[in-house]
Amino acid sequence: MKLLVLIIYFAVLIGIGLYCRRHATDVDGFVLGGRSVGPWLTAFAYGTSYFSAVIFVGYAGQFGWKYGLASTWIGIGNALIGSLLAWVILGRRTRIMTQHLDSATMPAFFGTRFDSPALKVGASVIIFIFLIPYTASLYNGLSRLFGMAFNIDYTVCIVLMAILTAIYVIAGGYMATAINDFIQGIIMLVGIVAVIAAVLASKGGFMEAVRGLAEITDETASPQPGVFASFFGPDPLNLLGVIILTSLGTWGLPQMVQKFYAIKDEAAIQKGTMISTLFALVVSGGCYFLGGFGRLFSEQIDIAADGYDAVIPTMLSNLSPLLIALVVILVLSASMSTLSSLVMASSSTLTIDFLKGTFMKKMNQKQQLMWIRAFIFVFIAISAIIAIIQYKSNVTFIAQLMGISWGALAGAFLAPFLYGLYWKRTSKAACWVSFIFGCVLMVANMLFRSSFPVLLQSPINCGALAMIAGLILVPIVSLFTPAPNQQLVEETFACYNKDTVVPQKTALGK
Template structure:
């Protein structure tokens, strides 16, 4: 075993110890459902901003999206990172956070399905949303495991990646079931610091490598690579501009309708903190997202313009293994692991709460005590982690392919009814259902017809979100309105 390998293992052990410690420390905050799921609704701007930002970027974004789209779009892929920061963070906080915090407080909503059920006075809508969340977040969580497997294999080639996945699954289940949301935000803050330091080093080593030899020479080398008639240094994607636009909208506007992202608005303590969190999360996303897509654009130079046999998910790990010193791979591993663990914890928390609160307690056991509800959520956290791990380990093609469409399907289902439900008193129950169902079908039906071709997932997701936003108020205009007393109770 080399000294570099020993150092990488020690870095990993320190990271694991920190996360377990955070879980144990946070146990005292998890006695009630609000404490376990929302952290008591009293989190400050820094914790909230880092929780939002680290949940945004995982192995799926850093390894999958940045590698594939940096390869296909070249330097113009950086626009996706900029869009993530401006639309996915800044505008999301400024447009949604204040209204979401106020309305969920008033309605006593702790999950997105609960919000829909109370806002539209429809228990069936709550159950429908809970099932959609569970079905489509499961493959998303599995994809995070799979993205990390390539990185672990690059850093520790002698150990089968399945054992590292076991460690990550046990770690996630342990600290999340112990400390709930408080453990998540505390570790997110530390993970965010790690990500900031790590990405600065990664960009430096990529640009200063002999292969790239500085930004100017790197761009010149990229411009000499022919790619479907498009220059990889084209500022706006060249002939691939529509694909660039679809990806930007999907990964930026899509966060407005994702339950694990919206959940962060429920927990912030006051309106002043919202403005501060908006700025902090935007700067964080600009650095992490912009840098990830930026370095992904140079992958062709490191890999001889040949896509790896393992596919696009292996692009970033193989490139960075060539670009970074051996000891830096441990830092990179913790960087990607930090991004992925924060995303996993958000997804697990969202899915377990949708089943425990919205389905079991909401439909079958309305008199369940706080203690039993928290206990059920802890059990479901472990179950969900195990299910996601099993999918990632066995890699059934149909379910993993579904992951490519999960982001757009969730956002397309929820975005219209959620956004309009916050701002408009004229949205009806039928209008909300129409936006949900047609947004869902707009993503799923074309996916089935195309044979779940992941190439079209961004376009289908973008169109689904647009359909949801348009259909919800349009149908509401011609369908029966809620009584004034009900609307007054919602918006006063």
């Protein structure tokens, strides 16, 4: 039964990829779906790119174990800050300005907005370097669930997932990814609700599970009894760091922001905002809520030996075969949708912004498509190799890989992108300062972690600091460095002032 469900799922994904080839005949169609993607597809593409095996297995297991039911706040933050506010503050302006500047990627936006080819190349290099560890981390959580459900070797899991993702992304581009994301999102919504109900039922229901959690004590975490069933948990300060990184971080991640480039119209933004927020509330809130009960299974888990990545698979190991199949499809859906989004962002950036912007300036549409597809294959292969090496050498666990990647990318890009959309005075120098500070801070944290203050030894907290520091540094540096070309800025911001005729139900007439 489990294998049959899996085969049907794979067949549907590949079929959609082949069907969407007609939308992928030029760069705009392949990378952005022709900027004509509706609210449901855009919202689900945003949500499924946001949440992967990293969230479901890595973060939900680790932070559910550390903070108990208080970890649910992470999911709520993801919904309100990472989805709702991201759509409200970035969605419309990103769509308008990127179309006006004719930019299909985040580096292209920086290059045109600040009249700096060097910024464009620098941003593309940062994306290439720091998306790789995040991409590699997607495979790890999946491998544990496949091993639990099918006893399949980890290497086989990675190769299978890599090949299937490569087929439908290379064939159909963004539109294939968006349609598959919608199907995968439905599976994620149904799956997380079913899994939570089954796990709680196995512990006597919700109230009994909470009572059991309240009885658990851990002197190393907190001497306070009942802390794992409390409102803020044993460590509110570090919990806040996780909320900031995983929620505010989406504002600066190229694979997330790029979803706004492809929105069809105003109605799609309004509907997409609500759909995306509700999706995040159910999926992310549900994942962390489920993880919060992890300590009820402590007799089956050896954290010291197996790590936090073993928490969620252990919680699910006693479910029925049908539910385990659903869980495997759920996490496979989450991982493949995020993987496809990451490799699309990486390959399009490296082709359009790096190769075409520096070495091959006369590259035509056909050649660009060829290079983008080639890089998709290369990125998937590199990430798969890293994932296998990481697993066999036990370098680190999921949350650390993702924390480093998110911290560097969002720390580098969030502030320049946000201020670039809203503030005319934002300078080129301020962008460089944010780029360098975010990347250097996270690399230093990775290499010299023990030298950092205790609170910042966590890559999660360090990434949160990188983002907040960028929001402070960019305006300060902008005020003390040469202003951008006034004519260029006025021409750029003129796109917001164009008259648009709308129905009276949207805006009252005179």
